[in-house]
Amino acid sequence: MSGTAYTAAELAERFGLGLRGDGAARVRGVATLAQAGAEQLAFLANPKYRAQLADSRAGVVVLREDDAAAHAGTALVARDPYAAFARIAALFEPRPRRAPGIHPSADIDPSAQVDPGAHVGAFVSIGARSRIEAGAVVGPGCVIGEDCVVGAGCELVARVTLVTRVRLGRRVTIHPGAVLGAAGFGLAMEHGRWLNVPQLGGVVVGDDCEIGANTTIDRGALDDTVLEEDVRLDNQIQIGHNVRIGAHTAMAGCSAVAGSAKIGRYCLIGGAAGVLGHLEICDKVVVTAMSLVTHSIREPGEYSSGTPLMDNRSWRKSAARFKQLDAIARRLGARGAD
Amino acid sequence: MSGTAYTAAELAERFGLGLRGDGAARVRGVATLAQAGAEQLAFLANPKYRAQLADSRAGVVVLREDDAAAHAGTALVARDPYAAFARIAALFEPRPRRAPGIHPSADIDPSAQVDPGAHVGAFVSIGARSRIEAGAVVGPGCVIGEDCVVGAGCELVARVTLVTRVRLGRRVTIHPGAVLGAAGFGLAMEHGRWLNVPQLGGVVVGDDCEIGANTTIDRGALDDTVLEEDVRLDNQIQIGHNVRIGAHTAMAGCSAVAGSAKIGRYCLIGGAAGVLGHLEICDKVVVTAMSLVTHSIREPGEYSSGTPLMDNRSWRKSAARFKQLDAIARRLGARGAD
Amino acid sequence: MSGTAYTAAELAERFGLGLRGDGAARVRGVATLAQAGAEQLAFLANPKYRAQLADSRAGVVVLREDDAAAHAGTALVARDPYAAFARIAALFEPRPRRAPGIHPSADIDPSAQVDPGAHVGAFVSIGARSRIEAGAVVGPGCVIGEDCVVGAGCELVARVTLVTRVRLGRRVTIHPGAVLGAAGFGLAMEHGRWLNVPQLGGVVVGDDCEIGANTTIDRGALDDTVLEEDVRLDNQIQIGHNVRIGAHTAMAGCSAVAGSAKIGRYCLIGGAAGVLGHLEICDKVVVTAMSLVTHSIREPGEYSSGTPLMDNRSWRKSAARFKQLDAIARRLGARGAD
Incomplete structure (x- = not known):
């Protein structure tokens, strides 16, 4: 929560993103939707996490146009929220100095x-x-x-x-x-x-x-x-x-x-x-x-190759039948099948 | 065969194990059933190795109650012989000193x-x-x-x-x-x-x-x-x-x-x-x-997932049929099957 | 292209290989059939690369008797061209000195x-x-x-x-x-x-x-x-x-x-x-x-075990059927099959 802060408007300008809500909102770090606080920025890219948006306390969220409508808080709108987030997060990455x-x-x-x-x-x-x-x-x-x-x-x-x-x-x-x-x-x-x-x-x-x-x-x-x-x-x-x-x-x-x-x-x-x-x-x-x-x-x-995950008992049955597959197919007269 | 020795009775007492046979039997180290000698302790946990018990020259064996009956030599009886063995073996583990x-x-x-x-x-x-x-x-x-x-x-x-x-x-x-x-x-x-x-x-x-x-x-x-x-x-x-x-x-x-x-x-x-x-x-x-x-x-x-190991010639046949599985099942009218 | 040179005849003698063509041909290094130049030696072992032989500019090629007939250039004939090549290549391997x-x-x-x-x-x-x-x-x-x-x-x-x-x-x-x-x-x-x-x-x-x-x-x-x-x-x-x-x-x-x-x-x-x-x-x-x-x-x-590589769409169908294999086989009355 220490270190440099950026406003939402500054980030929108710097990375060419759309801005919704409070351009003066301050961002001092990044976090997940679930964990972010008032001065942190989060992102929504994977639809699987969309449900977390409503409950998020993130001060600013990077998201797609179509998710922005459903969001009451401050948002940065990106065509690719994950890439935009990556660029913003880099501002806050601690980099150990390696002197020449x-x-x-x-x-x-x-x-x-x-x-x-x-x-x-x-x-x-x-x-x-x-x-x-x-x-x-x-x-x-x-x-x-x-x-x-x-x-x-x-x-x-x-x-x-x-x-x-x-x-x-x-x-x-x-x-x-x-x-x-x-x-x-x-x-x-x-x-x-x-x-x-x-x-x-x-x-x-x-x-x-x-x-x-x-x-x-x-x-x-x-x-x-x-x-x-x-x-x-x-x-x-x-x-x-x-x-x-x-x-x-x-x-x-x-x-x-x-x-x-x-x-x-x-x-x-x-x-x-x-x-x-x-x-x-x-x-x-x-x-x-x-x-x-x-x-x-x-x-x-x-x-792809492989077989699906199964409970072991069922898998054993399928696996045993795999060994008989040619015989099974022949019985069906499937010799010529592709 | 050098270093500290413990009697079977001492080990039984220390680790809360049952004792059969000679409580004065001395243990100076641990080994497998197959390799152990007169002053070594071995264990029997995996039934796969039960046949080795009769031929073992181990001075003391850690084993389960139901294996103890069949054993003429000195035994330490444990509900979990492998865990008991682990604790006993630790007594003989060489630990390099790492001085502060x-x-x-x-x-x-x-x-x-x-x-x-x-x-x-x-x-x-x-x-x-x-x-x-x-x-x-x-x-x-x-x-x-x-x-x-x-x-x-x-x-x-x-x-x-x-x-x-x-x-x-x-x-x-x-x-x-x-x-x-x-x-x-x-x-x-x-x-x-x-x-x-x-x-x-x-x-x-x-x-x-x-x-x-x-x-x-x-x-x-x-x-x-x-x-x-x-x-x-x-x-x-x-x-x-x-x-x-x-x-x-x-x-x-x-x-x-x-x-x-x-x-x-x-x-x-x-x-x-x-x-x-x-x-x-x-x-x-x-x-x-x-x-x-x-x-x-x-x-x-x-x-589990995967298929059983087969000789390559047979496997090739089953593998070729795996590619036809949907066609085979359809021919059987199995569309609705689970 | 610097360093020690060997003639084809010297190599034939040293490694017990047959010689075809110019025994005075000089070899200063080794390379693939595709890359080798006039003073380099290449090899042909895998029949997959036989087509490259005609176009190769290699000064000398190590190959099998039956490939030698088709080759106009200088050749060393080996029962096992890959092993012969390995021994020849070792002559040109840079080995960092590790002084005692x-x-x-x-x-x-x-x-x-x-x-x-x-x-x-x-x-x-x-x-x-x-x-x-x-x-x-x-x-x-x-x-x-x-x-x-x-x-x-x-x-x-x-x-x-x-x-x-x-x-x-x-x-x-x-x-x-x-x-x-x-x-x-x-x-x-x-x-x-x-x-x-x-x-x-x-x-x-x-x-x-x-x-x-x-x-x-x-x-x-x-x-x-x-x-x-x-x-x-x-x-x-x-x-x-x-x-x-x-x-x-x-x-x-x-x-x-x-x-x-x-x-x-x-x-x-x-x-x-x-x-x-x-x-x-x-x-x-x-x-x-x-x-x-x-x-x-x-x-x-x-x-072997496993299944063949398929395009994902087809694989999904086969994979789904793998789960039904026992039911499919039972429907066929295949219970007793091996």
Whole structure:
């Protein structure tokens, strides 16, 4: 409730929003509809929460035109309330200062270059020939191996590892525990033992990408593993060697893409979904949670696999019948059916 | 076989167990039924291992009343042999000493508070305004960001990251590689590019929770992400922003909960199971391994999805028929069936 | 294109390969068929890429006898082109030098032993009674707890944690973020609260194993968790306490094995596949991606579960019918079918 305040009129002006009600209403922070108080701003985007609007004590609410009519209080009207809220909320986000400079404990190879405008935190290692550009933040405990680039304005929050040959564009954010550039899973069987196939490529990450906590992206075997610009990866994701992910694609937590698969632009990959190796998925494909992509997808649209959740007793019956499905269909004379 | 010894009678007395056989039998350690020797104690809880009892060379066995009759050797009789065994085994657990004090290499912000009775290990970073309470252990390589609290008696084993606004209750154990308080996956699409939604909340973890290796728990967008007391999370779990998990719920490895879902008390979530966002699961729900919860659950019980494991050739036939299921059912005139 | 060059004839001789075309052709590096230039060597193993052979500008191609006939350029003929390529590519792999010695920042318990021929990097912790053998590399940020052994020639790339009682054989490679030896998920419910079951065992990893980034392997409860020799684990894998994995088995990313399961030799476990606890899988079993093994497997072969990927609209129809399967089958009089 402390800090800078903005009036509703100022926010409307600044973000190009419609204003209903009291333009002098002051906003000192943001909160949910359920929790917001008199000097806080809330938003209504998901119709599921519409019922909360009437009871909300929020001083100002960001909402759509058609919800504004039903709202007696001060409102900011947006075509996309969630995006408008995101921009307003950023005004109130506490950002720890990361002053330029290198922490005295950092261990930096003499051949590495760190821009004077970059921040390098405690217990950071930077390997031979790597480069940290202006305004980049390399948080505590990060390990940057050989031949890496951390582009201008990147933020490696803490304990991020770039193993080798990882080139990040500008403004890439990487959350703790992520590992980029580890040797991909390349194995050949020879005389009954596994032989490692050298992983000579790197990882290229485009501008404005975000990579979640404990996500892993292997380096390519020969060519690079590539994320185009503005790709958003949640936590605990696994990206195999030589995968390519198109611009603006977002993947939810625990999803995984096997080696050499290509995913298009503006795709949405659900949580814990999987994509087999060497497949291609075109632009604007949605894969629902925990689905497994087993063949290439050439048409935009939504794709799924799996079965619905059931009580275990009923599920056991259906599951037992699943094993008999071919026999059942044959009995019906369905051989030729599609 | 070295170290402290206890007699069977001492153990019976100490843990309130029944005694059969030789109360003077000495116990110097614990082992499985198959491996235990004359001065070791074993247990029988899972009937699957009952056949091992006859051949066991264990000096003392903890078991249920109805198994005791069949056992000629010394036995401690418990209503819950596994719990009794757990308490006895703790007597023999080697616990590395973590002396109070701060390792000289640790990097601690001047505004942070570390209780003199806490242990802070090598290469630890502690950020502004964070507090480490009495008896807490912060193992090597941990990163504690801004505005965090590590409650009395907590143990962060090693390389744990608390990003920001993470408040741990008392006696919380966190295993290596876990990341709490990373920015949740909040995105709005605006003019064809992703816009980050500020993640202003924190993470609150109740007393006696345990969080597994490489598990991730994102901080809330506005309100906090919450684990109530005695929640047990295995390894590699992903908990999205604003999730709430009820007291005494246990989740097995690789499970995942998407943003804003609420899970009740005393639930058991199986390995690699998933829960979609914004759902509610009531108390005492069991979700079996690799099931996907796609709707709220309002009745206690066991729930499942998926299909049974089959040899691949048979599975291919059933899978092909799964695609024809609606046509098959229509042919049967099953339209109205439930 | 710099560095050492080899002639095709030299490579044929060195690796026992057949030679077609110009034995004097020089090779300075390796690349894909699509990318390789005149002084680079490519390979053709997967028939899917056969069409690229005609257009390839690669100076030398490693391929099978039956592909050699169709190729006008210089070729090295191998029974297994992928394995041959792996051996050749290793000649060109840049390997960062890790000189023997201990980084001055490392924090090593007085009772630990580090062989003078081992490399210990920056910000490494090594606990009481642990031993690092000759030629081993312990990269930056690793944490080695108490009573661990890192065998001769092992490489812990960076930020690897061995919690306690982890014994690695020789030439084990572990990628960043992996955690071995954390306490397994052993819980007993007592009076409505969880009680921890002490995890007194360790982890034993055989010679030549490889463990992927952010993979977790819990220590055993009483006996050890065991990987036999030459086991290959990809990234983000979870191995529960007391699991045993047979020699030469490979597991793809995000797969998981619950406690006390036993997996045989020469098995291939697909990505995101799961194995329930206490099961046994015999040798030479293939489990396809995202399948769940719910019973022991006693016959070699390929096993699967799940349903095929469908467009969401069609999938919803099949999924709804899955719930009716038992009723459908009963209507057909299929009660006795298998």
